[in-house]
Amino acid sequence: MPEAMLERVKTQPKKKSEFLRVLKQLSYNKMAMLGLVIFVTELILVLLAPLIAPYNYTAMDTAAIREAPSLTHWFGTDDLGRDILSRILYGGRFSLTMGIFSIMISATYGAVIGSIAGYFGGRVDNVIMRLLDIIQSLPGMLLTIVISTVLGAGYLNTILALSVNGIPGQARMLRAQMMKNRGAEYVEAAQSINCSKARIIASHLFPNSFSPLIVQMTMGVANMILMASSLSFIGLGVQPPQPEWGAMLSGARQFIRSSPHMVIFPGLAIAITILALNLMGDGLRDALDPKLKK
Amino acid sequence: MSAPVIEVKGLKKYFPTPRGLLHAVDDVTLKIEKGSTLGVVGESGCGKSTLGRTIIHLLERTDGKIYLNGNDISDLKGKKLKAAREKMQIIFQDPYSSIDPRKTVEATICEPLKVAKKYSRQEIAKISEELMDLVGIDQRLRVSYPHELDGGRRQRVGIARALALNPDFVVCDEPVSALDVSIQAQVLNLLKDLQEKRGLTYLFVTHNLSVVRHISDQICVMYLGQVVELCPTKELFERPLHPYTKALLSAIPSTDIHHPNKPEILEGELTSPINPKPGCRFAARCKYEAAVCAEPQKQEEIAPGHFVRCCRIREIHEK
Numbered sequence: 123m124p125e126a127m128l129e130r131v132k133t134q135p136k137k138k139s140e141f142l143r144v145l146k147q148l149s150y151n152k153m154a155m156l157g158l159v160i161f162v163t164e165l166i167l168v169l170l171a172p173l174i175a176p177y178n179y180t181a182m183d184t185a186a187i188r189e190a191p192s193l194t195h196w197f198g199t200d201d202l203g204r205d206i207l208s209r210i211l212y213g214g215r216f217s218l219t220m221g222i223f224s225i226m227i228s229a230t231y232g233a234v235i236g237s238i239a240g241y242f243g244g245r246v247d248n249v250i251m252r253l254l255d256i257i258q259s260l261p262g263m264l265l266t267i268v269i270s271t272v273l274g275a276g277y278l279n280t281i282l283a284l285s286v287n288g289i290p291g292q293a294r295m296l297r298a299q300m301m302k303n304r305g306a307e308y309v310e311a312a313q314s315i316n317c318s319k320a321r322i323i324a325s326h327l328f329p330n331s332f333s334p335l336i337v338q339m340t341m342g343v344a345n346m347i348l349m350a351s352s353l354s355f356i357g358l359g360v361q362p363p364q365p366e367w368g369a370m371l372s373g374a375r376q377f378i379r380s381s382p383h384m385v386i387f388p389g390l391a392i393a394i395t396i397l398a399l400n401l402m403g404d405g406l407r408d409a410l411d412p413k414l415k416k
Numbered sequence: 417m418s419a420p421v422i423e424v425k426g427l428k429k430y431f432p433t434p435r436g437l438l439h440a441v442d443d444v445t446l447k448i449e450k451g452s453t454l455g456v457v458g459e460s461g462c463g464k465s466t467l468g469r470t471i472i473h474l475l476e477r478t479d480g481k482i483y484l485n486g487n488d489i490s491d492l493k494g495k496k497l498k499a500a501r502e503k504m505q506i507i508f509q510d511p512y513s514s515i516d517p518r519k520t521v522e523a524t525i526c527e528p529l530k531v532a533k534k535y536s537r538q539e540i541a542k543i544s545e546e547l548m549d550l551v552g553i554d555q556r557l558r559v560s561y562p563h564e565l566d567g568g569r570r571q572r573v574g575i576a577r578a579l580a581l582n583p584d585f586v587v588c589d590e591p592v593s594a595l596d597v598s599i600q601a602q603v604l605n606l607l608k609d610l611q612e613k614r615g616l617t618y619l620f621v622t623h624n625l626s627v628v629r630h631i632s633d634q635i636c637v638m639y640l641g642q643v644v645e646l647c648p649t650k651e652l653f654e655r656p657l658h659p660y661t662k663a664l665l666s667a668i669p670s671t672d673i674h675h676p677n678k679p680e681i682l683e684g685e686l687t688s689p690i691n692p693k694p695g696c697r698f699a700a701r702c703k704y705e706a707a708v709c710a711e712p713q714k715q716e717e718i719a720p721g722h723f724v725r726c727c728r729i730r731e732i733h734e735k
Contacts, residue, residue, distance in 0.1 A: 307514035314474055314506050315528035315577065316498045329518045 147409035154405020168214035213365035224284035232292025240300025299331035340403030419486030427480035455632030511570035
């Protein structure tokens with residue numbers, strides 16, 4: 123009899139991996155797949171920039187300054203005669219990675235801080251939230267400027283500065299979710315079967331609370347890209363001559379009437395990225411919720 | 417005779433509120449013998465659920481003593497509390513909210529075993545399989561998520577989780593009131609079967625008098641945090657003593673069209689449970705109210721095994 127039972131255990135349907143399940147769910151959502159395809163394509167393009175970029179991003183063509191799009195320069199050239207298509211491809215390396223890494227760092231810290239504040243509540247919550255209030259009471263831009271000035275300009279320091287600025291928002295989001303869920307009966311049930319606090323947070327509350335965080339993260343990437351651009355504009359952030367979408371945009375600002383293509387193409391790059399991320403975020407939220415499973 | 421599985425003496429649970437202390441459970445004394453069921457009835461907000469949760473230490477008690485198998489577990493902390501909790505489990509009212517929506521049936525049932533850290537993976541697989549057979553969940557539902565199951569099946573998952581650690585004592589907190597009537601009977605019978613198979617002791621919280629009559633050996637009637645009457649089921653339905661119990665029982669609709677019962681309508685409103693006066697809590701609605709009712713009331717044994725909290729009980733019944 124026990125052997126027959128063990129046999130039955132072996133032939134049980136296997137639980138599919140969570141990642142595959144989410145991916146499968148996501149594939150039902152056409153808009154989300156569109157977002158995913160655009161974003162992955164962008165990542166591949168910027169990764170392969172040295173292979174596919176028609177020119178070097180610093181190469182100046184003095185004969186063709188601020189030239190409109192043509193067959194030689196698909197996206198036209200900028201005020202120094204550099205090929206805009208090449209600069210967008212190389213610039214994406216900075217813009218996209220700065221956005222992604224800074225949001226990942228801030229979401230990780232924000233999630234831990236927010237979980238603790240939301241679950242324990244009371245004094246712990248009060249202390250943590252007041253500290254976050256201090257960070258948030260400074261205008262975000264000012265805070266990033268201060269941090270990157272102190273740390274010095276540069277790619278990694280910009281990511282750090284952006285991350286610190288993003289932590290309070292992520293923490294607040296997760297804290298609110300945690301507070302909403304911690305009164306649920308399944309939490310009480312978990313207590314009654316002797317789950318530790320850490321297990322309740324990590325294994326019960328977090329999985330039920332983090333899907334809004336995913337959505338906020340994807341939108342956050344867009345925001346971080348814009349912030350990074352602003353930093354580049356005032357001379358912090360990524361340093362010229364290295365291209366960066368925001369910096370290209372602000373550099374082209376003064377030529378917006380005579381050579382609109384200088385603004386349009388980097389602007390489009392940012393807009394398309396943000397759109398793709400938002401579509402993905404929405405789809406992910408649905409895919410992560412087992413209740414909406416088709 | 418062995419010690420009762422659960423014994424509670426003068427248990428109190430007060431919640432602080434902005435307007436004062438809310439006396440959710442006040443001076444409750446009761447015993448539950450091994451293998452028996454104590455039904456707890458009373459209207460909404462009378463502290464039935466709070467009583468159950470306080471006994472199994474899901475809520476911290478304000479005062480009083482709790483004994484499990486004769487051992488004082490009132491002040492246990494840390495490892496000893498965990499060990500005691502394994503012997504006391506709870507089945508919740510709403511199977512839609514008491515099961516983590518992101519865990520599969522298997523994960524939910526296995527979790528208590530994993531947390532206990534006493535079992536190998538093979539043992540966990542074997543025990544969970546037995547549990548699923550025991551409560552009647554099909555093995556093919558192993559990897560299903562709770563939202564894919566109906567209410568009755570979900571409640572079975574909740575029951576399996578509560579029984580995973582092989583407890584002695586289970587608090588059933590209105591386990592059937594959220595279910596369809598057709599499924600209620602199935603779950604009730606399952607609970608009865610399990611009691612026989614595993615020698616379980618139940619504290620069965622409900623507001624449904626027919627259910628409590630079906631399942632309980634003893635019944636405890638609560639009113640505003642206090643036990644007003646506690647006696648064997650048969651006796652309670654045949655010979656209710658306390659005026660509140662009488663009013664409560666008269667509210668059961670009769671199925672006999674020729675002898676419809678006339679419910680005794682209670683006048684007045686529930687007294688507030690926040691900072692109540694020391695006297696009888698039911699006095700304001702009781703037709704036998706007298707000056708002595710303003711004195712604090714004691715739980716008295718009127719007949720063997722029949723406890724009533726009413727100072728005028730003998731006077732009323734002599735008439």
